[in-house]
Amino acid sequence: MPDTTQPTLPSLADMQHWTWVLGRAQQMMLEAGIDAAQAAPKITTPAIPAMTIDPAQMMQASADFWTDTMKLWQRFLDPATAEPFNETPEQARDKRFKAPEWREQPVFDFLRQSYLTIADHLLKNVEQMDGLDAGQREKLRFATRGFVDAMSPSNFAATNPQAIAKAIETRGESLLKGLQNMLADIQRGQLTHTDTEAFEVGRNIATTPGKVVHRTRLYELIHYAPTTERVLATPLVIFPPWINRFYILDLTPEKSFIGWAVAQGLSVFVVSWKSADATLADVKWDDYVAAQIDAIDTIRDLLDVPSVHTIGYCVAGTTLAATLAVLAARGEAEKAASATFFTAQVDFSGAGELQHFVDDEQLGFIKSLATDGYLDGRYMAATFNLLRGRDLIWNYVSNNYLLGQDYTPFDLLHWNGDVTNLPASWHQSYLTDLYRDNRLVVPGSLSVLGVPLDLTTVKTPTYVQAGREDHIAPAESVWKVTHHFAGPVKFVLAGSGHIAGVVNPPAAGKYQYWTNDAAAESLTEFVSGAKETKGSWWPDWIEWVRALGDDTVKAKGARLPGKGKLAAIVDAPGDYVRAR
Template identity: 60%
Template sequence: MDKADIMEPHLPTLEQMQQWTHAIGQAQQLMLEQAAGAAGQTLPFSPEAVARIQTSFADEGLAMWQRFLDSGGMFRDHPEPAPANSPAAAKDRRFADPAWTQHPFYDLIRQSYLLVSDYMLQLADAVDGVDPKQKAKLRFATSGMLDAFSPSNFPLTNPTVVEKTIQSGGENLVKGLQHMLADLEKGQLTHTDGTQFELGRNIAATPGKVIHETPLYQLIHYAPSTPDVLATPLIIFPPWINRFYILDLSPQKSFVKWAVDQGISVFLVSWKSADASMKDLIWDDYILRGQIDAIDTVRDLLKVPSVHTIGYCVAGTTLAATLALLAARGEGDKVASATFFTAQVDFTKAGDLTLFIDDEQMKLVDQLSSQGFLDGRYMALTFNLLRGRDLIWSYVVNNYLLGQDYPPFDLLYWNGDTTNLPARWHKDYLTQLYRDNLLVVPGAITIDGTPIDLKKIMTPAYVQAGKEDHIAPLESVWKLTENLSGPIRFLLAGSGHIAGVINPPVAQKYQYWACDDSQPTLDAFLAAAQETKGSWWPDWRAWIERLDPHTVPAKGARQPGKGRLKAIEDAPGRYVKGR
């Protein structure tokens, strides 16, 4: 069936167009007022800016209608308005179906929506005399509402859905309803077919043993795959906001397996998903009874003076605090190097996540954490909202409207495998770090009775940021380099918070930028950095080998369970499977 035959509306009269324009104007006002209410703001607009925006909107709207009439209802042979800051100026996957541009009805809907969206975002930017954070909150709320109201999200205004419904006799909507009811029952949007994955079989499958266990974490020691290994072992600290196997997905993507194959003795901390018994845990516990305990355990097991460490995201933030505490105690030499994957310590430029830490959000967190822990589904929703167009609405269309089968995708399976968080720690983290930014204030935070100061850290550091990271923005990660006093290698990876990190050399994807000489500012780094195609993992491997190239045979305690610490169970262990 030709998509042009799906729906053939009559051309509107001038009176109908005027009525539609009036209705669009009313809808704009209601939506912006609702967005302002969601951000807790009134609307103190700059009159001059509003007048300019309204004039531009009226002119472009009139031009759009005139083109529609002149072309007999067909836009495709005429240029469309695309303001510089408009979603229409870039490729928009929501409107990839050719019918959005080739069919007059859908073309009219699409262009009207994009024009209104640009107008409303400009109005949000025109709000004057409010705190910058409140203004950012208004823009975020406005953008989120516009994404929700996209015509692609509704069955009667999405040509792909209309065609699918006609072809299948409505079976897509029935199947989509089944998907939606199943998601409502489990309280979470499904992104992939979870039946295709099994921990220990096709994900989190790198061979190893759990050799140490506490109420907070399990320590996994991975089996070496080379006859000799670097003398200094590596401990990986994943974020406890998510499951550790983001670093051990399928064998082709696994950073853990790659590191093992590179001749490194790899240990990894698998955090326990919080339950009511962990209600009193605070940040000190993750530092003292988590990271420092793991460091001392591995040092004692292998009889080595120091270890290499990696901290990803919040575990990287915590690693910085751990290093500061060790430095304050005169024990900084326990850590030979610290690698930070997309980690932040100064939260002044922490991006849209800062919009979720106002008083109302804190009250909501308290309500959701009445049992002493925060359900991981709340955090999953928060992260999905940061990219609502890609992680929410595209799946609403595919899953609920088109009724498509879920694709098997290990990364999306991991993304939906949520972890609960200790309520007290989570609230302290949001308020002390994101809101009050205390970590970069010398002595403002005390760990186990000891004030810490990041400037006392002399440990060699490798700081990795993602070019398109929306969780730990580049500008924010760079600030880590301004708060450490040891030698630093800063590296900018292509892509974002996940794909920028999980980029194995075999994939030959993306690129990275680095400088041999340290740079005083981010702008100076960007100007001087040299681009290299592909994965940055080999660059990191070369960096740690330069720090200590000595190797030892992979025997005795270098084999999981063969040293003083006996195997408790096979990797990936019980904790990663706990819900």
């Protein structure tokens, strides 16, 4: 009978195989050239403010931590008699520890419980720090959450039971595949979230038929082909954010807001911004406002109409507010029949976690990153990833680096990784004047195109959409728009966040939205009396648009892309969306 008390020695073949795995890993790292990481965009986390700690609070915190640590060891050494680990609902739902090994195997259960215990005490200690104002405390919370998420045992091969099991099952192939994924990301200077070969603009995303009919050095104007016999007399122009590609509103056909708007009988135009390069080093906010006005005037002239409906998404919505103020000051407010804001802020007094990146140290660091007058778009992508590090960074470290999994095709994540460069001086001014100093809502504090801005002069009918879980433009911040415009404002709170809350087609049957016709002084008051409607808010929006004017014209002549006085330059989605 063999002696089962002694460990089984690996065979010569096994030893040769694992030696090859380690050798191949070293070779891959050498071939990739780790020094390529020096070319990747650098980002910093917000600086932790100076603080003091009350000795009594420190002693109590230490005692609490010691007590919880003793309970933790008792559960590990004598689980039958120990007090059970009381998980919070959030901890019970934590996707990082959904694998059964985290609870069924004592060592990994101990790792999970110890991590959650330490993380809980670290976050509690933030609340006990003295000498911090509200902003400093929130910055410290943000930095602590980032550290806590980074140190999860699920992020390390030696403490992730799935990674260990996968390595054994595949005889190390998963580790090599994961290393290959990591080195590829280091070389491109950007974290990969989806299969980079699965999507291509104009092939299976951004496919709504249309033509580029106008081009400037800053943008292309796309006119989409009508699909109805008649269209609303007043056309629509959409201004997407220039920090991303416009096709977030034209993903796959079933998700496309642009395609849906065309099907509702709208003449739809979209601005496609050029990704910045050295030729745009001189661009400032005035140029983006001028571009919006130019697009409005170009469409009015092309279709011989007095006004257009406008949509501004995120930062382009902030700019649309400035555009409306300029038009009002010039006596040309009637050029905009309406204005719709998708998750856009004008009052940045409560602008959320992005404010952690606009202190003097951060602004100086961002300025140092500029090359030839523009900022590499990978920096902004990394910053936005940090805002949701658990989902957008460490989830992919675990799945694609440690487990060596293939990337799943996902159109939204493809768009998220399709970054655009930004004019450096304008981006610096945007962060300083708006995020840091909140000057847009101070009448006369900012001037654009020689016009002092005063949002209180804007009387354009306005539809404001906010996302309930938006971490980039918090709903409370977007709500503040209602306090600054003088015209009629309809506010709609949508389920989900900055992207899914906007890109929510009716056919999907997802989420919900809230409306309230009664006057409300705060978002809390709005919600308390709001009516909840299941599904997409898009039908509510088109009903609001039609209520402003439902006259229609035949979809012929200039309503067909390239058939009016503006000849087609190139098929949609155009050239600028492909420029890197």
